[in-house]
């Protein structure tokens with residue numbers, strides 16, 4: 188065991204209402220919006236296949252040239268009410284918006300930099316109407332904030348000299364000032380999604396990130412901060428040198444999902460792109476674009492392992508939403524309308540995973556949701572229950588797709604026979620579990 192002075196600020200599994208709401212939300216909308224949406228993956232007529240919000244890096248654009256984009260930023264079609272209504276239609280219960288990405292451009296008028304929305308043709312604060320619109324829609328607002336800042340003269344990747352250290356001290360003060368400003372200007376914000384914290388300079392600032400987390404939580408009690416914000420004084424990130432999570436949920440799951448129950452120890456969230464790797468708007472998506480069904484299945488997998496799923500949108504420079512993303516709003520929204528109760532407030536059900544899909548359960552409920560993503564060729568869904576549990580009842584959630592029958596095939600082992608079922612989307616079957624072996628559903632057919 189190492190002596191860690193600047194490790195966790197809050198307990199690993201907070202039980203306060205704000206954190207309980209974070210867990211209950213389960214499904215969030217990520218929004219990456221900034222100057223990078225203007226070039227949208229192209230620079231001087233050349234196509235860059237890398238992530239569009241990193242175009243400055245791929246095209247090796249000097250900052251004074253990149254910063255000129257601010258002179259063009261004028262999103263006439265920006266309508267946060269429309270964005271909020273789409274998010275609500277999709278069934279997202281929280282949103283995470285990039286207030287400042289690695290480029291350093293701020294969507295709000297910050298008193299600590301001139302590289303912000305006030306120095307664009309648009310001029311007005313983009314954040315205030317966004318927060319109001321989403322809160323009005325009943326959606327919790329979180330701010331993404333990149334520590335890494337390509338614009339700020341005092342940013343340093345590493346602290347190699349006394350000059351570096353002095354510059355980075357100024358940068359840390361700037362960072363603390365901006366974060367305090369965001370909390371003071373937008374007090375209904377529920378939390379922060381930190382990014383851009385992988386460089387040596389931040390890994391050498393464990394005590395600072397510890398004190399910054401404390402400071403922010405003093406400014407706003409209940410604030411929720413992701414593990415990616417933190418390093419400890421030994422340079423360990425997300426988890427301190429003794430393996431204790433720092434921050435309120437593990438946020439290392441970027442474009443990848445966990446595959447086993449080892450994640451259950453902490454709250455966690457996976458963030459996901461629709462194409463293989465684009466967060467900011469790119470004019471031409473290359474390669475595989477995930478279908479609504481694929482994304483629904485990812486969301487279900489997260490819920491089944493007690494985690495949140497954060498699906499990314501990249502609005503265009505004018506504030507409009509691309510076709511592919513509008514389709515997701517509609518398709519995922521339809522699914523959530525029917526089956527959202529298998530996601531919201533739900534978590535790991537404690538049952539052995541089966542090939543046909545996922546179990547989810549609202550903690551404490553007798554009802555287990557079986558989310559079927561792969562219908563077996565024998566049309567039978569295998570269930571293996573712990574020895575003291577039996578199936579008391581079973582039925583489709585929502586619209587019945589066929590006549591279900593239950594067969595006991597072994598010790599606490601069952602098949603639910605689907606019969607003839609035709610569907611294009613995952614569907615849900617609810618089972619009621621009981622601990623006494625009464626008419627455990629087997630005799631259900633006898634009643635009808």
Ligand SMILES: C[C@@H]1N[C@@H](C(=O)NCc2ccccc2)[C@H](O)[C@@H]1O
Nearest residue numbers: 219238240241382383385441458466
């Ligand atoms: C949430 C995403 N994180 C940003 C990113 O830079 N990811 C790439 C990356 C991930 C891990 C280590 C270094 C770089 C992307 O631009 C998105 O904002």
